Amino acid sequence: MAQEDLKILQEEPRKSVSLEPLMSLVKNDLAQVNDLILERLQSPVALIPEIAGYLIKSGGKRLRPVLTLACAQLFKYQGKKAISLAACVEFIHTATLLHDDVVDDSALRRGQASANQLWGNQASVLVGDFLFSRAFELMVEQESLPALKVLSKVSATIAQGEVLQLLHINDLEMTTEKYLEIIHAKTATLFAAAARIGAIIAEGSVEDEKNLKEFGHNLGMAFQLVDDMLDYTADEKTLGKAVGDDFGEGKITLPVIYSYQASDRAEKEFWQRVMVNLTQEEGDFEEAYALLQKHQAIEKTISLASQYIQKAKKALSSFASSPIREALLETCAFVMQRKN
């Protein structure tokens, strides 16, 4: 491990951190977001609220809408736009999850059967479209063109990221840079937008917007890298999805890229067989895990995630100290240490 990485890890001693402080500060706003979401899920076609509600009620951390609410609070924003736009962010996120599960053919999502598993791919595609449209309807009602501009661009970027990921799904030769480009597009841009919108609706300065975008981007990058790691290391029950999902689908993530780059010929053949030919046998997941350990792929992934988290924290430094800022800083630490 490089000196610099060690230094970063030392700066981040393991202490018990949680989302609790953040969640308690946005609690009232979030309750309103949840109400609005349920209200706007309604449709004369009953299957739509049934499917969308299943996914939305199944929980998840609501991290993205919470970012919007929290970042608006940095400016002591009191209006209603934060509620509506946070709901839009969650709708866009949920729509991409629905389509993502169709594309990946995933069987589990947040520990429950995925929507495509229960209702089929066709309904998942169409309900995703519905949620996406509802998000735009709700945004338009807010009459905030800057927020609309940010979120419509993000939606296009997410779709591009997903296509790029699809193109590289079995590509072991993918570079680290290409991989980071993909997760920037499919994950970090929505985090960046969610945070930035807090500044937009509160009419913060251009500098504030830039800092919150930077904060959200870096938090999102770290979040995804930790996700990639947890797919190999977490306990299935805690994670809420099948451990080894990425592995089973031959989805190349950063731990695999790091390990492959350092592999000898026999190891490369192993990765080719399991990730490209997808002829996986009993014990292959354990073998893959051993190779990740051998080449410090997990540590290197954590180290990179940690660098993003440092940048995320730094982007918050221009804001005056306040309970909400401290809670966002703790959220950074939580993203690094989370178990699911």
Place this chain on the structure above:
Amino acid sequence: MAQEDLKILQEEPRKSVSLEPLMSLVKNDLAQVNDLILERLQSPVALIPEIAGYLIKSGGKRLRPVLTLACAQLFKYQGKKAISLAACVEFIHTATLLHDDVVDDSALRRGQASANQLWGNQASVLVGDFLFSRAFELMVEQESLPALKVLSKVSATIAQGEVLQLLHINDLEMTTEKYLEIIHAKTATLFAAAARIGAIIAEGSVEDEKNLKEFGHNLGMAFQLVDDMLDYTADEKTLGKAVGDDFGEGKITLPVIYSYQASDRAEKEFWQRVMVNLTQEEGDFEEAYALLQKHQAIEKTISLASQYIQKAKKALSSFASSPIREALLETCAFVMQRKN
């Protein structure tokens, strides 16, 4: 056939009508729409313009964006918003086609292999999402909140209509009303919005907006009913998709509903077998066609389409006579008489 239907058919003597007058009046604008579409298809992810471009270049009549251009011309509108919003309408339409073909598992679209056939369902879903997002990006740039309001609502309605259709895909007991509700949502609302946007950008009166919405809605209803009929009657090469596609998928359309409602027990059993159990045999399509003929299902469908066309024409009557209005009236006649 009822007296009234006969009267309507008599009012509509077969003469040679075409889209030519309409197309020549919007020709220059449409060229700009096509350029803008190609420009906005661009993405660093090359597969996206490849797939979207394949579908968009494969033609189709561009009827929806043409409606926007033509309706703006009713007001002698000279600005650039018509070009951009017409492109948005086409993007939304293309996105729904991509998802529709995934949902229906269609093999042909406009006489060519469908995108999902060539690139797979996954890419079709994601490229559809991309086009949808691009449409909203482009709309936001126009800063026309009323147009955004109309088109975001339409997108949600289309998705609802598609889900409703999916729910009734093998439902022979579906009422005529339910069927008309479905095609209103999945087809006619986009026609209505495309026409209405012409009035919105040209800052026409509330009455103008209402009339053009009415015009588009009725034209769209007729368009879809004629489509349903052509699926049973057209020549495959002329139609540009597989004749009997709806039949093969067990998709219940109005001709089948009419025929089923008038069927005796043995005929109902036939429809149950071919449309619900989907155990289709050689000669079944011909048998289905014979049953449609026996119960005047095709004539009744044409008659209903013709009633919608009369309403579409009536909605144009408040506008002063002009070449563009006459071309739109001829388009109404064309929709009734088209062969593909």
